Amino acid sequence: MSISNDAVIIIGGGQSGLAAARAVRDNGLRPVVLEAGSRPSGSWPRYYDSLTLFSPARYSSMPDFPFPGDPDRYPTRNEVADYLERYAEHIGVEVRLHTRVTAVEAGHDGFIVHTADGKSARAAGLVAASGSFGSPNLPTLPGxxxxxxxxxxxxxxxxxxxxxxxxxxxxxxxxxxxxxxxxxxxxxxxxxxxxxxxxxxxxxxxxxxxxxxxxxxxxxxxxxxxxxxxxxxxxxxxxxxxxxxxxxxxxxxxxxxxxxxxxxxxxxxxxxxxxxxxxLATGYRPNLDYLRPLGALDADGRPLHVAGISSTHPGLVYVGLEFQRSFSSNTVRGVSRDADYVVPLLASYLGNAPAAIGL
Missing domain, CATH: 3.50.50.60 (FAD/NAD(P)-binding domain)
Structure with a gap:
């Protein structure tokens, strides 16, 4: 998988991954989004058919890209998926579809990302933005x-x-x-x-x-x-x-x-x-098993982080975790705020900020 070593790989091409990609681009870095599905719309096409957003269209938009139609209506699952696909075109970042990440390891000056097709790529920085739909919470029930x-x-x-x-x-x-x-x-x-x-x-x-x-x-x-x-x-x-x-x-x-x-x-x-x-409508857990080889998760598979900044690996950040920094962190309206918080810190690290002061 040919990706230049100075790229920032973003795992997940839904709302969180696209918000991160826009922020990475705006901070002068090169984003490459790896999305397991066939569209840059994350898990939305796979939700149940009748799902509608619980927030009106006016509160369900990405930056500078208003959700179309009546701003007071509640968009459907398919409308959200289509909207995110158009947003991916709007921001003009590289998105590689049908590319499921299976493992991430530490590499020299960054990370090695392995995918289901047996390929691997090096990245200077990494954004884990894979959401939670792929990891449903399945409690063990007696009997x-x-x-x-x-x-x-x-x-x-x-x-x-x-x-x-x-x-x-x-x-x-x-x-x-x-x-x-x-x-x-x-x-x-x-x-x-x-x-x-x-x-x-x-x-x-x-x-x-x-x-x-x-x-x-x-x-x-x-x-x-x-x-x-x-x-x-x-x-x-x-x-x-x-x-x-x-x-x-x-x-x-x-x-x-x-x-x-x-x-x-x-x-x-x-x-x-x-x-x-x-x-079982028992919620979801972060879908981050690919980070286990890296040692970035706790024993329950939850990321070790502070407000989306990995506390185990410099150069690794998260976007789209529930309550990552706020009530709206994992929503369409909230992911961009979190991306705009974590990505400049990632960019500072990748820009050799520690070396600049002699560390």
């Missing part, structure tokens, strides 16, 4: 090995028609769990299994979408370390449809079941119920 129904993560869910007439339990209390349970309930009998009651947050307040208040109040910029003290439970953004559906019995909420059995679940009151499908 799951005995369960003969379908057990899958929402990453593998696409649309509801195949579940018509079935009994489905969706595990999770966040946005995706509720959105999927809501649409499945059109064709199936659905329960939402959660540890705590679902917490709804109005999508609109005082004549504005919530994201107006996130931006004007500064909440969008609050540091991640503070958010654990503020956000006690997952919040589901709701225009009223989801809470109304739950209250009307379109789907119901049950305390998390205690175990799976061969043909279903055991609820907390001891009742055993036959279930066809258990759908």
């Amino acid at each position: 799951q090995d005995d369960f003969t129904g379908e057990l899958l993560h929402v990453a593998d869910y696409r649309e509801p028609s195949k579940y018509a007439g079935k009994r489905v339990v969706v595990v999770g209390g966040g946005n995706s769990a509720v959105q999927v349970a809501y649409e499945l309930a059109e064709v199936a009998s659905v329960s939402l299994a959660t540890l705590e009651p679902v917490s709804f947050l109005p999508q609109r307040s005082r004549g504005h979408d919530l994201h107006h208040w996130l931006e004007t109040s500064g909440f969008d910029h609050l540091p991640g370390a503070w958010l654990g003290h503020i956000l006690r439970a997952p919040l589901v953004l709701d225009t009223g449809n989801y809470s109304d559906a739950l209250q009307s019995g379109r789907f119901d909420r049950q305390p998390m079941f205690t175990a799976l059995v061969s043909d279903g679940v055991v609820w907390q009151d001891g009742e055993r119920e036959k279930v066809d499908t258990v759908l």
